[in-house]
Amino acid sequence: MGRLFGTDGVRGLANELLSPELALRIAGAAAETLSRPGTEHSVAVLGRDPRASGEMLEAAVTAGLTAAGMDVINVGVLPTPAVAYLTGVYDACLGIMISASHNPMPDNGIKIFAAGGHKLEDDVEDRIEAAMEIGNPPRPTGAAIGRVRNVHDEAAAKYLARLAEAVPARVDGLTVVVDCAHGAASEIAPAAYRAAGAHVIAINAEPDGLNINDGCGSTHLDQIRRAVVEAGADIGIAHDGDADRCLAVDASGAIIDGDAIMAVLAIAMAETGELAHNTLVATVMSNLGLHIAMRAAGVAVRTTAVGDRYVLEELRNGEYSLGGEQSGHVVLPKYGTTGDGILTGLRLLHRMGQTGKPIAELAGVVQTLPQVLVNVRVSDKAVVAAHPSVAEAVSAAELRLGDAGRVLLRPSGTEQLVRVMVEASDTETAQRVADELAGIVASV
Structure with a gap:
């Protein structure tokens, strides 16, 4: 069996790959690994999104934690960033969110946070997997068995109060359409925007357990684009199933991606002195247009590998105050330990x-350059990506493009593919350079 944990917890088809038996074992091993030594009843925070399988997996995770002697604070249906935040608020030694984020309903996932609401380091995930392999740990009995406390309303109120702290002034007069993706944000996102003073029109905010992310939310923007135009709204804000993402739509229905959102926030924070080291953290997938806009604004950009965990790592290591991804994961470490779509939306409104x-x-400060992506199937992606002829071709292409373009060549994380991405001042040039490089990659 390969490594169980992926880039964002454990995820798969619920009741097949992600079975209740597996969920119980993960929870038990997490409790064993992360419990505080010498503490009879360590505490875990547990939340979920509203997909149907979450009820089943919540029961299994609760059983795994309490069987290990851990008390469970169940916060109910809340966004992933809320669970991360509340893990710190309740001084828990771990937090668990049951969600498959933007994935379709049949999938589900288990995301684990360490004390303080931080994502797990790779070595901690490895220790949890090792504990699962050993199996059959000693189990407490009697009064030592963990107990469950349901704090749904209390937890939601604490998270809403935290969001309110992140908005320095009210946003009265703004009309916002919020696409809740029939997910974890369905109640709390409209409430947060209304509390800030906005007139809110909520769509896709009626979860039934089966409709999460179904043709809506941040991965399906057609509905919110139409709704914003029809309502004459100032902005549309789209979340995914667990609300750790935020994408936006302007009054005309044009899409504002994570790069443009980060640019808006970076410039705002630079003006007020909140942008630590005058630096934004982004991944290699951010468009060159973002880099050009930040250069013009006097903001440095630190670039990481793809994945919000790498953004978080760079934010911590460099003590930076803003980072994120083109997909809409935006992190403001002063207010949270992970991407928070509602927080991002509030800051845009502000x-x-x-x-x-x-x-x-x-958002117009970012002029997105045309981007072409070609996937080349190969026999050994690592060998091909590191081949001297490929490196020479990439260097030559970069020299031709100069400051008006960019080349990114990287192996797929899951398949025998090499991904060739080219940005240029026009689509024709980007396509031509991408095809040339793809041909060289294929010939190795």
Whole structure:
């Protein structure tokens, strides 16, 4: 069996790959690994999104934690960033979120946070997997068995209060359409935006356990684009199933991606001195247009590998205050330990209110360059990606493109593919250079 943990916890088809038996074992091993030594009843925070299989997996995870002697604070249906935040608030030694994020309903996942709500390091995940392999740990009995406390309303109120702290001024007068993806944000996102003063039109906010992410949310933006135009709203904000993402739509229905969102926030924070070291952290997938915009604004950009865990690592190591991904994961470490879509949306609304400018004008600082991606199937992706002829071809292409373009060549994380991505000032040039490089990759 390969490594169980992926880039964001354990995820798969619920009741098949992610069975209740596996969930129980993961929870038990996590409790054994992360419990505080000498503490009779360590505490875990547990939340979930509203997909149907979450009820089954919640029961299994609760059984695994309590069987290991750990008390469970069940916060109910809340976004992933809420569970991370509440893990710290309740001084828990771990937090577990049951969600498959933007994946379709049949899937589910288990995300584990360490004390303070931080994502697990690789070595901790390895220790949990090792504990699962050993199996059959000693089990407490009697009063030593863990207990469960349900704090759904209390937990939601604590998270809403934290979100309110992140908005320095009210946003009265703004009309926002919020696409909740029939997910974990269905109640709390509209409540948070209304509390900030916005007039809120909520769509896809009626979860039935089966409709999460179904043609809606941050991965399906057609509905919110139409809704914003029809309502004459100032902005649309789209979340995914567990609300750790935020993408936006301007008044005309044009999409504002994570790169543009980060640019808006970076410039705002630079003006107020909140942008630590005057630096934004982004991944290699961010468009060159973001880099050009930040250069013009006097903001440095630190680049990481793809994945929010690498963004988080760089934020911690460099003590930076803003980072994220093109997909809409945006992290503000002052207010949270992971990407928070609602927090991001609130900060966008605040910037609009602060400047009196429409979101289209604010986001317009980023002129996205045309991007072409070609996937080349190979026999050994590592060998091909490191081949001297490929490196020479990439260097030559970069020299031709100069400051007006960019080449990114990387092996797929899951398949025998090498991904060739080229950005250039026009689509024709990007396509031509990408095809040339793909041909060289294929010939190795």
